[in-house]
Amino acid sequence: MRQVHPDYNESSGLVVDGSIRIAADDNPVLIGTECSECEYVVFPSRPFCRNCLSDNVSDVELARTGQLETYTVAHTGQEGIEPPYAFGFVNLENVQIYSRFTEWKERSLEVGDQVELVLEKIKTDTETGEPLFGHMFRPMEEEQ
């Protein structure tokens, strides 16, 4: 199944600059920062480590799959985002991050679900009318 929205291209805007990119295998990947001194990982990326303050840090690709920590489906939401929409927190290998979810209507969400990263349209830029993209996770097919 495709993991990058068909309308996404190099000139598309991201909700969080530099937070996600297309890897060599054509799949999206989230970019965080890993500290070389204490191994603390943070998302989105930062110029120095918030755990030990070292600036000896570098980009790190986060795990593409993780576990659903918790979620909700919002029926009344923010201006510019069409409800209902789902969001929650996902535990990746070494970092817990906020994310929207997709395909939650087809396969209802449950705490503990395995989820995988996709690059999706997040909302419409209220100034330009253009779509803004970013990360979402979707429930993975049960393994047979």
Place this chain on the structure above:
Amino acid sequence: MTENEVAVVNVGQSDFGELEGQRVTEFGSRAVREALLSSSVEPDDIEEAYIGNVATTAQDQTSVIGQAILREVGVTGIPIIRVENACASSTCAFQEAYKRVQSGESDIVLAMGVEKMTGVPTEVALKDMAGAADAEVEGAMGMTFMGLYGMRANAYMNQFGNVREELADIAVKNHDNGLKNPRAHLQLNVDRDDILESRPISDPIRLLDACPMSDGAAAAVIARTEIAEELVEEPIYVDAAEMLSGNYLEEVEFWREELDERVAQKAYSEAGIGPDDLDVVEVHDAATIGELMHYEGLGLADQGEGASLVRSGDVMLDGRTPVNPSGGLKSRGHPVGATGVAQICELVWQLRGEAGARQVENPSIGLAQNSGGALVGEGGVSTVTILSNR
């Protein structure tokens, strides 16, 4: 250094609700006027003032709001400082005022909170409130405050089992109490089915699980104990005033009120009491799951056992530890910058036996818990204030 003991001299509160046609300076000054008139404190006696306010898009006066309000009651020419800490702003203002008196810097200080939220479309107000979460990722990608409560509720029920009906019963309890509070915003006669059948807001949170957005103000005059005892017959003593923020660097356990646990521990130790000593409690029930998790965070119930207090009736107005006799945020309303001092007002009225139809039987120790904001799903701030009539 010796610390002064501190007491509340008197309090005042405006009506909470959609105060259409009233400027923030009008209902703000009404609350202060009530606090001054009901004691023998003159405007000139106030040495400093701290004001909680978040300033949403609905508010015309956004800066020097303390000066603008206090000018209306002749409190001028003194240090006036605005405190912003999302929905806990005015408790933090109260605690700053408390520290000034405790340290001996001033003898009589005013703390207040005020907020104007109605009069703009809901989605505009919601987007504005999203600024009290992490703005870079969460706010920008659609998180809402009721969504945070929805996430908490799903994590909690996954961990401890279904409490959906008990959450509804918390809403019913708080609305029943609110019907006895003439200043409460939402005067609703509702039953469990009304809550369970109201429209979904952020699963499993429904409309009647959530507090309204309100306008309102609340004020408290506090003083060094010896002075308070001269000014009023029944000063209410401040036995603890604590606040802490979240940790943020670790993973969050969404089914647990870890921040409450830390701040409650500090407050109990400062006051020299435990949760069993409490006679009346006000908690931050912006959503029903919030109230249930605060029971556990404050140690009123063990982890995973909060719902048992609802089933046993312990938290009802005539129960062992009544919670939110005012109606809470749920019914009294939630003008975010004013909520914390409104909780203090309720405790003072309860501890003086002045709470009318919602009076708890003969309380001597009360606790108020107030939360504000969130980052990565963890509370921005939680406060615990303990008052008593000794």
